Amino acid sequence: MIIVYSLIAAVILTALGTYALLAKDNLIKKIIGLGIFTDGIHLLLISIGYKEEGIAPIIRDINYQQLGAMVDPLPQALVLTSIVIELSITALALVIIIQIHKKYKTINSKHLRRLKE
Amino acid sequence: MIPSFLAIPVLLCAAFLIPLAGIHKKKWVPILAITATLVSFIASLMTITPLLNSTDKILTHQMGSWQVPYGITIAIDQFSLMIITLITFTGLLAAILSKKYIKHSKPEYYSLLCLLLAGLTGMAHTGDLFNLFVFLEITSISSYALTAFYTEKKSCEASIKYLIMGAFATSLILLGIALTYGLTGTLNMADIAIAVNNNPSPTIPIIIGLLLTGLALKSAIVPLHAWKPDVLEATPIPIGAIFASASTATCLYAIIRILYTIFDIHLTTLMLAAGTITMLIGAILAMQQDNILRLLAYSAISQVGYIMIAFATDTTSAIFHLFNITIIEALLFLSVSALLINTKETGMTKLSTMNLNPAKIIPTAFLVGALSNAGIPLLNGFSSKWLIYITTLETYPLITIAAVLTSALTLAYSLKAYHMLFRSAGHGMGKGPGTATTKQQGDINHNTAQKNTGPAILIPLITLIIICLYFGIFAEQGELISQQIAESLSNNNIYIQAVLNK
Numbered sequence: 001m002i003i004v005y006s007l008i009a010a011v012i013l014t015a016l017g018t019y020a021l022l023a024k025d026n027l028i029k030k031i032i033g034l035g036i037f038t039d040g041i042h043l044l045l046i047s048i049g050y051k052e053e054g055i056a057p058i059i060r061d062i063n064y065q066q067l068g069a070m071v072d073p074l075p076q077a078l079v080l081t082s083i084v085i086e087l088s089i090t091a092l093a094l095v096i097i098i099q100i101h102k103k104y105k106t107i108n109s110k111h112l113r114r115l116k117e
Numbered sequence: 118m119i120p121s122f123l124a125i126p127v128l129l130c131a132a133f134l135i136p137l138a139g140i141h142k143k144k145w146v147p148i149l150a151i152t153a154t155l156v157s158f159i160a161s162l163m164t165i166t167p168l169l170n171s172t173d174k175i176l177t178h179q180m181g182s183w184q185v186p187y188g189i190t191i192a193i194d195q196f197s198l199m200i201i202t203l204i205t206f207t208g209l210l211a212a213i214l215s216k217k218y219i220k221h222s223k224p225e226y227y228s229l230l231c232l233l234l235a236g237l238t239g240m241a242h243t244g245d246l247f248n249l250f251v252f253l254e255i256t257s258i259s260s261y262a263l264t265a266f267y268t269e270k271k272s273c274e275a276s277i278k279y280l281i282m283g284a285f286a287t288s289l290i291l292l293g294i295a296l297t298y299g300l301t302g303t304l305n306m307a308d309i310a311i312a313v314n315n316n317p318s319p320t321i322p323i324i325i326g327l328l329l330t331g332l333a334l335k336s337a338i339v340p341l342h343a344w345k346p347d348v349l350e351a352t353p354i355p356i357g358a359i360f361a362s363a364s365t366a367t368c369l370y371a372i373i374r375i376l377y378t379i380f381d382i383h384l385t386t387l388m389l390a391a392g393t394i395t396m397l398i399g400a401i402l403a404m405q406q407d408n409i410l411r412l413l414a415y416s417a418i419s420q421v422g423y424i425m426i427a428f429a430t431d432t433t434s435a436i437f438h439l440f441n442i443t444i445i446e447a448l449l450f451l452s453v454s455a456l457l458i459n460t461k462e463t464g465m466t467k468l469s470t471m472n473l474n475p476a477k478i479i480p481t482a483f484l485v486g487a488l489s490n491a492g493i494p495l496l497n498g499f500s501s502k503w504l505i506y507i508t509t510l511e512t513y514p515l516i517t518i519a520a521v522l523t524s525a526l527t528l529a530y531s532l533k534a535y536h537m538l539f540r541s542a543g544h545g546m547g548k549g550p551g552t553a554t555t556k557q558q559g560d561i562n563h564n565t566a567q568k569n570t571g572p573a574i575l576i577p578l579i580t581l582i583i584i585c586l587y588f589g590i591f592a593e594q595g596e597l598i599s600q601q602i603a604e605s606l607s608n609n610n611i612y613i614q615a616v617l618n619k
Contacts, residue, residue, distance in 0.1 A: 021285060034284050037288055038288050045295045045298070075295075075298065078247055081247075082291060085251070089258060092261055092262060093261075096273055097277065103270045112274050
């Protein structure tokens with residue numbers, strides 16, 4: 001049952017993120033929207049590897065019949081990588097937004113010359 | 118071990134060493150960057166012989182010696198090797214020219230340049246879908262940073278625009294990869310190809326749509342091209358040369374790899390429609406530009422349209438044109454960057470009144486690039502465009518007409534740009550009418566700024582001109598190589614077997 005909830009949550013998150021990205025004019029809000037969108041995808045990835053009553057995928061103190069009960073570790077590794085990438089993109093975006101604020105004294109994308117076209 | 122794989126660690130190490138070198142010994146910075154790109158170029162050349170001698174013309178390597186479907190696979194076939202050679206070659210030439218173009222040898226510039234090249238080279242090497250995404254992100258992040266390099270109004274604006282669109286596109290690719298993993302339970306490209314073939318599912322069109330949308334934005338296919346003119350206008354021009362040539366070629370490579378090798382579908386109608394629209398709209402918009410960099414950006418967009426059309430009809434001509442366009446765009450952008458070495462002005466109307474005092478080689482290089490871009494015989498652009506005309510004429514004569522029309526438009530705006538940059542009244546200042554050479558001799562002492570000549574400019578431009586002429590005159594050689602590459606792409610079983618039977 002948890003898997004259904006997490007899939008629904010993933011869909012809601014991606015929809016929210018897309019909305020914020022498209023509808024908000026504030027650049028910071030756009031970046032937040034981007035983060036929410038990507039996190040929705042992360043949740044989807046995690047749900048793909050999820051198993052009901054699964055155990056941690058570490059082969060040490062278990063017998064091999066339990067192998068099938070392990071959750072899939074690969075999506076978790078992918079999500080970790082993706083989170084790091086998202087972090088660096090957010091950091092870079094914030095640096096650029098600071099520069100924009102210095103030059104234009106605004107972070108509203110409608111007031112930037114070329115972005116409104 | 119694949120020799121060309123060495124390029125990735127070398128470029129990454131250079132990217133981290135360059136800022137360290139920049140603290141005390143600034144003059145070492147460009148030399149380090151040029152050495153790293155030169156080493157990676159030589160490494161990719163050294164891969165040609167082992168690749169052609171191997172049994173099925175594919176070299177594979179497992180990272181960390183995991184068994185095949187697990188771990189990260191490095192697999193290169195002839196198409197990958199062509200792209201890798203082009204990336205490292207244009208990267209080398211751009212690094213050489215940057216030595217002259219970038220004043221005070223800024224370490225962050227060269228560091229990001231090496232990071233960008235490492236990302237692109239990685240994209241062409243990998244045989245793993247998620248690894249492709251990671252390298253694409255390395256490329257993207259360094260691209261966003263390089264776009265904002267001058268921290269002026271227009272570069273910050275272009276950068277945030279590119280960042281928001283690009284990050285959304287890469288998120289779509291990640292979503293596609295997540296669905297692929299959910300469907301097939303593997304990320305190895307060859308393994309996915311087998312799983313998809315055995316078990317066709319209604320999710321596959323969605324996955325293809327997501328992956329294609331993301332990569333189409335990255336390679337600036339109309340209607341997802343809006344970022345490209347702004348970005349190319351704002352970056353340092355040698356970087357623009359890489360964006361217009363190597364980055365676009367690599368993203369097209371990724372599209373072809375996903376469509377042909379993984380899903381084994383060709384999407385003829387979609388490619389034809391998108392290609393025709395891209396080609397025409399790019400050329401029409403280029404006609405209206407006054408800014409030389411925006412003009413070249415739209416020109417680059419319109420050339421991508423040709424490649425898409427060619428992929429829908431005949432892969433040989435597509436690969437040949439992809440090669441030629443990469444060389445031509447690099448030549449055009451590098452000659453413009455050599456011309457504008459002392460000024461940040463890029464509007465052609467203003468430039469035509471300025472005394473730019475170019476060295477003789479620069480107008481020649483721009484003219485060769487412009488004519489080749491338009492498809493004038495004896496230059497490489499013609500050899501591949503002729504193939505495209507012939508192959509489309511059999512099946513889609515209307516598209517041939519559109520392609521010829523676009524070539525005519527290309528010739529018109531390229532010659533307009535040439536005339537305004539090099540032959541206008543302003544260049545004669547005080548001299549009567551005469552050839553460009555005599556005008557320029559009178560004005561040499563006029564300019565106290567850095568002269569735009571020297572090996573850093575001559576080497577890249579002359580090499581590119583020679584390649585343009587070579588593949589224009591000996592077109593059948595290029596055709597022969599492209600035909601071999603096209604054959605290797607036509608059957609994805611060879612790739613799958615070579616990767617899985619390692």
